[in-house]
Amino acid sequence: MLPGAAAVSSHEKFAAFNALFAQNSSEVSSLLLGAITLIESDEVVAIDMMKKASILLRPHLTNVDGRRRATTGALAPWQVNRVKKYVEENLSTAMSLDELAGQVRLSTSYFSAAFKVSFDMSPHNYIISRRVEHAKHRMANSSDSLSEIALDCGLADQAHLSRIFRRATGTTPSAWRRFIGQEVAVQV
Secondary structure (H helix, E strand, C coil), X not given: XXXXXXXXXXXHHHHHHHHHHHHHHHHHHHHHHHHHHHCCCCHHHHHHHHHHHHHHHCHHHECCCCCECCCCCCCCHHHHHHHHHXXXXXXXXXXXXXXXXXXXCCCHHHHHXXXXXXXXXXXXXXXXXXXXXXXXHHHHHCCCCHHHHHHHCCCCCHHHHHHHHHHHHCCCHHHHHHHHHHHHHHHC
16 A cells, blocks of 8 residues: 555545534534433433434444444344343343343353443343333332332342332432322323
8 A cells, every 4th residue: 555545544534534523413412402401301212312312422333324233242133132022021030141141042251242232231230220110110000019019120129129229210219109100190
């Protein structure tokens, strides 16, 4: 390769990056501003907006249509779907890394690394996040006690639910339930 060719190629890459950055910066700003304003009233939409902003900030990992591109070392789409389904079906029971890896026919160590690439979190953190979401759903849609909900989410007891729920959401399950109850009362 000619010495000048590398410099031109590098300059072209930098120019392309600057053009992409200019195009996406206003969209990222508006997504983050919208997420900040919605975080108190609609946490799910706010998180979705932050995820979209994050995708725009990582253009090398996305396709033209914004979908995440397959990354080296990631789980195949069928494996992702099978793991998600298995976790959802077994939230009330203990799940080991070996069980999850067995679902997609991978060694435990390879599965753990590939899972992190595919989900941007460890298998343990994913299971905890799904249990917290399941607990939120149960609290919002039933009058069951927190200890019953904790057991249904595969947790040891109400204290365990309170610890992980507070770590994930910044509030206790009972405070979250009261808040949701007020939201429902206002809508009625």
